[in-house]
Amino acid sequence: MTYPELSIELTGLEMNNPTILAAGILGTTGASLKRIASAGAGAVVTKSIGAIPEQGHPNPSLVALECGLLNAMGLPNPSYKEFNDELMTAKEGDIPVIVSIFGSCCEEFCEIIEGLEGADAFELNLSCPHSQQYGAAVGTDPVLVEKITRAAKTTASVPIWVKLTPNVTDIVTIGEAASRGGADAVVAINTIRGMAIDIYSGYPILGNLYGGLSGAAIRPVAVKCIHDLYRALDIPVIGVGGVSRWQDAVEMMMAGASAVQIGSAIYDNFTVFSEINEAFLTYLISRDLIIDDIIGLAHRRVEQ
Amino acid sequence: MTYPELSIELTGLEMNNPTILAAGILGTTGASLKRIASAGAGAVVTKSIGAIPEQGHPNPSLVALECGLLNAMGLPNPSYKEFNDELMTAKEGDIPVIVSIFGSCCEEFCEIIEGLEGADAFELNLSCPHSQQYGAAVGTDPVLVEKITRAAKTTASVPIWVKLTPNVTDIVTIGEAASRGGADAVVAINTIRGMAIDIYSGYPILGNLYGGLSGAAIRPVAVKCIHDLYRALDIPVIGVGGVSRWQDAVEMMMAGASAVQIGSAIYDNFTVFSEINEAFLTYLISRDLIIDDIIGLAHRRVEQ
Amino acid sequence: MIPVNAIIKEVIKETPTISTLKFDIKPDAIPGQFVMVWIRGVDEIPMALSHPNGITVQNVGDASETLSNMEPGDSIGLRGPFGNGFELSGQRIMIIAGGVGAAPLLPLAHQLRLKGTKISILLGAKTSKELLFEEQFSRSGEINVATDDGSKGYHGVITGLMDTYDLNSFDMFYVCGPEMMMRAVLDMLHTNSLESISQFSLHRYFKCGIGVCGSCTIDPSGLRVCKDGPVFCGNILLNSELGKYHRDVTGKKIMF
Amino acid sequence: MIPVNAIIKEVIKETPTISTLKFDIKPDAIPGQFVMVWIRGVDEIPMALSHPNGITVQNVGDASETLSNMEPGDSIGLRGPFGNGFELSGQRIMIIAGGVGAAPLLPLAHQLRLKGTKISILLGAKTSKELLFEEQFSRSGEINVATDDGSKGYHGVITGLMDTYDLNSFDMFYVCGPEMMMRAVLDMLHTNSLESISQFSLHRYFKCGIGVCGSCTIDPSGLRVCKDGPVFCGNILLNSELGKYHRDVTGKKIMF
């Protein structure tokens, strides 16, 4: 369903609503992404795709904790060459398909971008906390972030989003680097480094020993990052981390998010997109607000 | 009650058991600290004390979220001069009393140490995430951390623990700096930067706008930090962050903690210390283990 | 629990310094419990629930003044209800209220009345205009007032009024008011060996309101007024700091 | 949910390649649900519950070999039960099991039997020694076996056996086995317009096991085998990838 009240334009992409499937959740196949489109998402981000096939880390690769999920998938993907087919299928969902990509150097990012012509935008994963040479390994270095972003921007004819890791002393520095590199938007946050140990045996539970924490546990951390990025940057901030209810989406937008991504919440609730959108619509209408009224509202409250 | 199975020696302090009250929780008065001693803690850490009286941040200064607590107390304290009395009362509890202290420079730390003669140890708070010039402001800089630790160590005749912030790109670097400075132990972790916004009004909820996340939400992050510090350092790591059940304490010890601190769990359960100790004792006895068998077990499992 | 939004529906000027605010939600509370009232952009302060859906505020500073000046349609954030509240017991009970201390005692009087309890109310204030809930209390039992300036009722402190009763005929005393008044009442009950059948609602500086931070703990028990209290039995308070000192926002002892 | 510890109590060698492990806990499961079995230091793999407190493992690789070699007293970690499981319905039903695919069907047969359902079991394997649960199944109904090499029962694939029945007299078909066998059964049911009264338990590569990662989704529906399945109605599968391709651990399509 399309409601004019929920429609947004984000880095040039037209979206029915401001909820987006987060990278790595049900984003392996085109059919799965189409299914998420039917479930009401305004856009979808694919699983992160690299230059060569990756098996990812050994299982267990994801466990649910009392608070949030802990995962170390390890970026399994069939490489961009195999992924073109899935992308074509995903696009039948008739909503923007953003392809998340990762690499270890500018050349790799550019090769992938050139190899995936159908993408409506690219999200550079500079933030996966549990991959040796990819992800956060490059995403904690502002110089690399700026360089890769610029290279991607030069190569691509579609918008470039840069996804940031919270596992840094100052996320704003990294956001600024992305912005200088020409990013059309930043996405915050990827998972927080975490670990769980099996107390019966002493073994770390994840096959990779440690991984990334997501879900409700990290929402306050995401809200703070979004808040700080919104204040510092002139490009849109896309919020992600622990959104599972419409209230969470509103909170993130008030912190400064132009749209929100949803990942872990799928675990409990496949209808999370449509539920959030419906409740959000009611919220806006009943208070006679438009989306722009609430984006960044927390900043305006404090300035008063 | 004292069980030989639970007794430990930590940086020269004899403790009945490995559970310690974390800094800033019910640590304002001597009477309150004594009450925690009666409730079964093996040692207590006081509220962080500074050189001059501080009012802290305006209320709201603490809220409970679905997952964890979010606080921005802002280090309210009456200064070390006023705190001596409380310390004397706390010591009637007959367990080690560690005084948490904060300052903006070496001189301030040393002044406080000299002014609090009764402390059984000092915990340097180099990690409060929501205080302008104290805490994490110094704790993210390895050079400062080393310098302050060395100064404190030179001044004090009792052990020096250094409490670390997880809000850095690499906590191990900071732990190593503390170790080089002569720290007798590191304590990990302080709260993670976080924020919550009131969706009815758009106001940030905390008086300080943002604060630090604690409780169950952050335990996986703490476990990972402890794990990494244990591997890198030769001094004991004291674990803190989200411990509320005996299983959590065991998990942290397996990651490498020699003892665990407990803070937020008090919110739900005042008897958390005795409950954890009793269940932990049963665990050890029923498996015929001693505490040393489990400290760092996760590392030995993986090396196998 | 994060603050819940409450919209002010009605503002009742009770006395020149005290107003009651009624809102659109009814926290599920027992008498004596409190809420943390967030005046956005200003402060968050503890307030007893004087009504199922209302609080009664004395204007004493920044936050309470902003609250007092609110109008229907304005909104606040509420966390709670928190604290233990009064234990309802006794057949023949005395309520001793001083100033805005009447606030937590009003719902108590209502509930005890419903249980058929016989109630005597001693209501004190500085001056007759500041007597709070006189009419409301009088519907629940026999009432007697005292004013410091003698402008109404007994001229003097409330313990003077207590003297006119046979205290031994009561089986529970409920007390809330200024610190020195509560200390005087406690001492008087103690003289009659009645402190163990009394309940006092205390005030201390609250930061968290939920028993974590420690700013509200009292000596020598270390009990938390926000979580183990605010209501304590008189015998716990007898050798306490009550009436001697409290701690300010920094944690420093301030003598009364 | 993190893995729960389970101690192996008994190991039963069912066939030269298949063993049943019974443990000290009984996950509260319905037939057709699976658990993620963590062999510490090795891998975590999905396994149907073949017993209230047991799984039945075919040794096909690293993890399943380590599992197969476990002894009483050894322990594993279990997450689950997960997945939808079979829907129990029908008065006169057929169970079609191939190889280790018999595992999820055994508890189904037991439960249907308790409901008084009339059951025909078609059990297939490569060779007679690999027939799984022949005796156990025969207690729940009429059983008929097929082997690829003809060493016992019908010589040939299981669809050949199906031909000997009046399929229209059944009101539900439950199927689990190798992919190509399931495809053949589905096609045969479809020829008889019976696909909508059939339930197939699928196998795909699982990483998370709880419906989050997407590695197990099938085309063209995008349904998750781990969460929306592993049991699917035949009509959903008819135009699916079943028997055409699956995806490997990288997500790459592999043709059958």
Ligand SMILES: Cc1cc2nc3c(=O)[nH]c(=O)nc-3n(C[C@H](O)[C@H](O)[C@H](O)COP(=O)(O)OP(=O)(O)OC[C@H]3O[C@@H](n4cnc5c(N)ncnc54)[C@H](O)[C@@H]3O)c2cc1C
């Ligand atoms: C359990 C409890 C129930 C209370 N119920 C009522 C009530 O029903 N009606 C009523 O009028 N008042 C009540 N109070 C007192 C009320 O909280 C204070 O009057 C109010 O906080 C004053 O705030 P202010 O900003 O207006 O004053 P300020 O100018 O900030 O301070 C004036 C004085 O108020 C007190 N105070 C300020 N902030 C706090 C705080 N966070 N916690 C506790 N005390 C504080 C201090 O003693 C301070 O010296 C109650 C207090 C407690 C602890």
Ligand SMILES: Cc1cc2nc3c(=O)[nH]c(=O)nc-3n(C[C@H](O)[C@H](O)[C@H](O)COP(=O)(O)OP(=O)(O)OC[C@H]3O[C@@H](n4cnc5c(N)ncnc54)[C@H](O)[C@@H]3O)c2cc1C
């Ligand atoms: C819902 C479900 C229920 C199952 N029930 C049973 C059962 O009751 N008994 C039984 O013996 N087998 C069962 N399997 C198959 C079993 O999971 C695989 O045989 C096992 O994972 C092989 O692992 P391995 O390390 O021994 O083999 P490997 O050498 O790692 O791989 C051999 C093959 O096993 C499959 N496999 C490996 N890892 C996985 C995985 N994580 N998820 C799915 N397949 C994998 C792949 O097809 C792979 O090619 C089930 C599978 C699923 C999806």
Ligand SMILES: Cc1cc2nc3c(=O)[nH]c(=O)nc-3n(C[C@H](O)[C@H](O)[C@H](O)COP(=O)(O)O)c2cc1C
């Ligand atoms: C199973 C899983 C896989 C993920 N894979 C990726 C990925 O491939 N690329 C990426 O940028 N982020 C990945 N993430 C991070 C999410 O996109 C998201 O940033 C994070 O989970 C926080 O959002 P959430 O709390 O809504 O899940 C993954 C998260 C999970 C739980």
Ligand SMILES: Cc1cc2nc3c(=O)[nH]c(=O)nc-3n(C[C@H](O)[C@H](O)[C@H](O)COP(=O)(O)O)c2cc1C
């Ligand atoms: C209300 C509150 C106050 C705190 N005050 C301090 C403090 O003064 N000094 C300090 O080093 N840590 C302080 N902390 C951090 C805790 O000591 C601890 O590191 C953190 O809360 C994680 O542990 P937990 O999850 O068990 O609470 C405070 C935490 C809370 C919740």
Ligand code: FES
């Ligand atoms: S106000 Fe924090 S413990 Fe009472």
Ligand code: FES
């Ligand atoms: S295995 Fe992850 S969605 Fe099914």
